[in-house]
Amino acid sequence: MKLECRNICKLYGEGTTASRALDTISFETGEGEFLSVIGPSGCGKSTLLKIIAGLLPPTEGTVTYTGDNPGTPLNSMVFQEHGVFPWMNVIDNVAFGLEMRHVPRKERYAQSMEFLKKVGLASYATRNPHELSVGMRQRIAIARAFVNNPAILLMDEPFGSLDAQTRLILQDELLNIWSEHRKTVIFVTHDIDEAILLGDRVMVMSGSPGKIQEIIDIDFQRPRDLRIESTREFIDIRIRIWNILRAEVGRSIGGDNHGAGN
Amino acid sequence: MVQGTDRARYTVLPLLSLTGILVLWEICGRMGFLNPLFFPVPSRIIASGISMLLDGEMQENLSVTLFRVFAGFLLGTIPGILLGLFMGASERTRLLLDPVVAALYPIPKLAIFPLLMIIFGIGETSRIAAVAIGCFFLVLINSMAGVRNISRVYFEVAENYGASQWQLLTRIILPASLPLIFTGIRLALGTSLIVVVGVEFVSANYGIGAMIWNSWETFEIEKLYVGIFLCALLGLLFTVVLKKAEERITPWFGHQVFPDQE
Ligand SMILES: Nc1ncnc2c1ncn2[C@@H]1O[C@H](COP(=O)(O)OP(=O)(O)O)[C@@H](O)[C@H]1O
Ligand SMILES: [Mg+2]
Numbered sequence: 001m002k003l004e005c006r007n008i009c010k011l012y013g014e015g016t017t018a019s020r021a022l023d024t025i026s027f028e029t030g031e032g033e034f035l036s037v038i039g040p041s042g043c044g045k046s047t048l049l050k051i052i053a054g055l056l057p058p059t060e061g062t063v064t065y066t067g068d069n070p071g072t073p074l075n076s077m078v079f080q081e082h083g084v085f086p087w088m089n090v091i092d093n094v095a096f097g098l099e100m101r102h103v104p105r106k107e108r109y110a111q112s113m114e115f116l117k118k119v120g121l122a123s124y125a126t127r128n129p130h131e132l133s134v135g136m137r138q139r140i141a142i143a144r145a146f147v148n149n150p151a152i153l154l155m156d157e158p159f160g161s162l163d164a165q166t167r168l169i170l171q172d173e174l175l176n177i178w179s180e181h182r183k184t185v186i187f188v189t190h191d192i193d194e195a196i197l198l199g200d201r202v203m204v205m206s207g208s209p210g211k212i213q214e215i216i217d218i219d220f221q222r223p224r225d226l227r228i229e230s231t232r233e234f235i236d237i238r239i240r241i242w243n244i245l246r247a248e249v250g251r252s253i254g255g256d257n258h259g260a261g262n
Numbered sequence: 263m264v265q266g267t268d269r270a271r272y273t274v275l276p277l278l279s280l281t282g283i284l285v286l287w288e289i290c291g292r293m294g295f296l297n298p299l300f301f302p303v304p305s306r307i308i309a310s311g312i313s314m315l316l317d318g319e320m321q322e323n324l325s326v327t328l329f330r331v332f333a334g335f336l337l338g339t340i341p342g343i344l345l346g347l348f349m350g351a352s353e354r355t356r357l358l359l360d361p362v363v364a365a366l367y368p369i370p371k372l373a374i375f376p377l378l379m380i381i382f383g384i385g386e387t388s389r390i391a392a393v394a395i396g397c398f399f400l401v402l403i404n405s406m407a408g409v410r411n412i413s414r415v416y417f418e419v420a421e422n423y424g425a426s427q428w429q430l431l432t433r434i435i436l437p438a439s440l441p442l443i444f445t446g447i448r449l450a451l452g453t454s455l456i457v458v459v460g461v462e463f464v465s466a467n468y469g470i471g472a473m474i475w476n477s478w479e480t481f482e483i484e485k486l487y488v489g490i491f492l493c494a495l496l497g498l499l500f501t502v503v504l505k506k507a508e509e510r511i512t513p514w515f516g517h518q519v520f521p522d523q524e
Contacts, residue, residue, distance in 0.1 A: 055418055077422045083415040086514035087437035097423040099433075130514045148423065 001067040001074075001151035001184055003052065004028040008061035010047055010210075020209035021047045025061070027203060027212060029152075032182040036199030036218075038189055038241065040249055044210025045188045046080055049154045052186065053077050069151040073097065076150035078158045080188075082141040084129045091116065091125040093140050097148030115143040118177055135166040142170075146177055152184045160190065168226065171197060179223060192241050193229060204241055206248040213244050302484050307491060310484035319473075324492065327462065327469040330386070331454045331496075334393020339450055342401035343443055349402070350409025351435055367403060371396040371453070372460045379465065389461045396457040397450035404446030408439025441515040444508050451500045455493060 010022040021044040029035050039045055050056040052063055053075050065074055076097060084093050091112050092099070098108035116122045119139040129137050138158055145153055158174075159167045171194060178185060189195050195202045196218055204213045216237060220228050228234050284304045290296050291303035298306075314320040349356045349363075375392050382388040412435065420434045462471025474489035476482075508515070 050418070053422055055421060073424060075422070077419075079415050079419060081413070081415045083413075083419040085416065085419075085434070085437075087440070087512070088433075096419075096433075100420075100424045100426070100429055128514055144423075 001065060001069050002029060002031055003152055003184065003186075004064045004066065005048075005052065006062045006064070008048070008051060008058045008063070010044065010051060010056070011059045022051075022058075023209040023211050025210070025212055027215060029184050029186065030200075031067070032184055034178060034185045034187065034198055034200045036187050036189060036195035036202045037205065038192060038195040038202060038245070039205030039210070040207050040245065041190060043205045043207030045205065046156050048210065049077065049156050049186065049188060052152075053154055065151065067151065072149045072151060073101075074150060075152040075154055076145040076148040077154040078141045078145045078156060080156040080158075080160065082138055082158070084137045084140045084144075086129050089126050089128055090121060090132070090140055093129065094143045094147055096144055112143070112147050115147040115177075118146075119143045119173055135162050135170065138162060138170065139173075142174065142177075146181065146183075150183070152186065155185065155187045157188050157190065159194065167191075167194070172225065174198070175223065192238050192245075195241070196234060196237055197224060197226070197229065202237075202241060204244050206244070213248070216240065299483065302487060307484055307487040311488040311491065314485070314488060320488070320492075323468055323470050323473045323489075326466075327458055327471070328496075330389050330393055330458050330461075330469065331451075334390045334458070335397050335450060335454050337390065338394035338397030338454075339401045339447060342398040342446070342450075343405045346402040346405025346443075346446070347409055347431070347435060347439065350406040350439065351431070356406070363399065363402065367399040371457050375461055375464070384465060389458070389465065392461050393454045393457050396453045400450045400453060401443065401446035404442045404449070405439055408442030408446075409435055411442065412438045440512045441508075444504065444512065448501070448504050451504065452497065455497060455500075459493065 005028070006026050008022055008025040009020070011018045012021050013019055025048060027035075037045055037048070047056065051058045054063075055077075085096070088096070091109060094112040094116060095103075095108040098111060103111075113122060113125065116125055119142060121136060121139055121143070124132060124136065129140065132140075138161070142155075142158060145155070159170055162170065175198065187195075187198055189198075199218050202216045202218060204216065205211065206213050218237065220231075220233070287296075287301075288303045288305055291298065291301065296303070311320065345359075349359055371392055374395070375388070378388040378391050378395075382391055416434055416438060417430075420430050425433065458469070459471035459474070462469035463475045466472040470489050470492050474486055477485035477489065
């Protein structure tokens with residue numbers, strides 16, 4: 001399954017008070033590609049994912065899915081606020097997409113259990129989410145998306161609220177599951193290292209309005225792990241991305257200071 | 263060990279204050295600080311209550327009142343919850359009906375009791391209707407607020423995972439608004455006691471309200487207090503039972519209901 005975005009623009013609000021969140025975003029993903037998206041906070045990353053997911057209508061432009069996906073949903077999203085339901089236990093949360101598609105209980109629990117094992121939560125299946133840590137809840141959200149078996153996975157800063165160690169573990173788990181299932185993934189992050197470590201390509205965005213600055217190919221062999229972060233190439237790419245982002249952040253901070261009369 | 267002292271704290275301390283007041287009252291009465299004509303001591307009230315229990319007078323009045331409370335409560339609460347959920351979920355319905363609710367809700371339910379007697383006749387129906395109307399608005403307003411407070415991300419998850427309208431209602435809207443529905447139910451039960459006693463003052467031969475009123479007219483002051491004690495006991499019982507039910511049904515409440523506030 002491939003995805004193509006053409007000239008996507010998004011205005012929030014109407015008339016003279018409308019603000020432009022996205023400006024002519026065009027890109028496509030390859031079959032089974034892992035695309036990282038990085039950009040400063042407020043540059044429209046979540047907006048873009050929601051448009052791709054069909055949750056928000058674009059003001060202009062089109063999103064096209066091509067390829068065949070018999071019987072499975074087009075996309076499943078892992079939300080920035082994870083959106084794990086506190087009124088359902090862990091396995092019902094994971095099985096939510098299957099339940100919505102009327103998969104019989106036994107079968108959806110069996111499939112969900114398989115993914116709970118992959119994210120290390122098998123023994124928590126009948127617990128309630130509020131008894132679990134933030135990192136565990138994020139795993140529930142990830143398992144919920146994977147078990148739904150979508151053609152394309154959309155992940156919005158899934159590790160944004162985690163401490164560094166948990167983040168490393170989950171990155172590793174995510175790569176493992178992904179290498180097994182080879183779905184097309186669009187992965188939003190504000191962490192440069194994470195974007196490079198995970199992605200086949202990194203799409204670097206700038207803000208107000210959200211634009212694509214550059215899409216960078218990442219050619220490290222897979223399977224990858226933390227060790228690539230100390231290589232020359234990795235550091236070069238990181239500096240390259242940082243330079244794009246820094247120019248951007250500098251511009252917006254400079255503008256703010258000017259506006260405040262400093 | 264810790265659990266043991268916790269349990270002691272949660273059951274003993276509240277009971278302590280209640281019995282403390284009664285004991286203090288008893289002591290003051292026996293030492294002659296209270297006029298026994300107006301303020302009989304608790305032991306005499308309880309003795310009077312026991313004799314009413316033995317000759318069946320108490321059961322007769324209590325059962326009539328409880329019937330009115332529960333019949334009115336069910337008749338008011340069930341449509342109140344349904345309409346409240348509907349108004350919370352549908353902006354159009356809300357815009358249409360909100361002014362009506364806002365205008366009718368503050369009217370003291372006792373104020374419309376004469377009107378209810380004109381409509382339903384002087385009988386059980388008008389009494390139950392008064393209780394039902396009192397419950398209806400409280401649960402309606404709270405259920406509506408319950409739906410409107412549901413975090414947006416839950417709706418986005420449901421939409422992204424393909425929930426139908428029915429699934430949205432039963433798996434998201436209803437459980438997510440349960441905590442506030444419970445608040446409405448708690449207020450409604452309290453109000454139904456107030457309304458039923460008021461209604462029984464003016465229009466009934468049996469019931470706790472009628473019993474209190476008749477004792478006043480015949481100056482059987484201890485019976486009057488028995489009526490008040492019964493009201494207090496019922497109120498206490500409702501509160502305890504509801505709290506237990508709430509802890510069972512919405513154990514997540516107070517935790518992570520709004521995921522973005524973590
Ligand atoms: N529902 C909305 N209404 C109005 N403005 C919004 C809304 N959602 C986001 N925005 C604005 O659009 C811009 C992009 O937001 P968002 O997509 O959340 O960025 P990111 O995910 O990159 O942090 C921000 O300036 C934000 O304030
Ligand atoms: Mg975002």
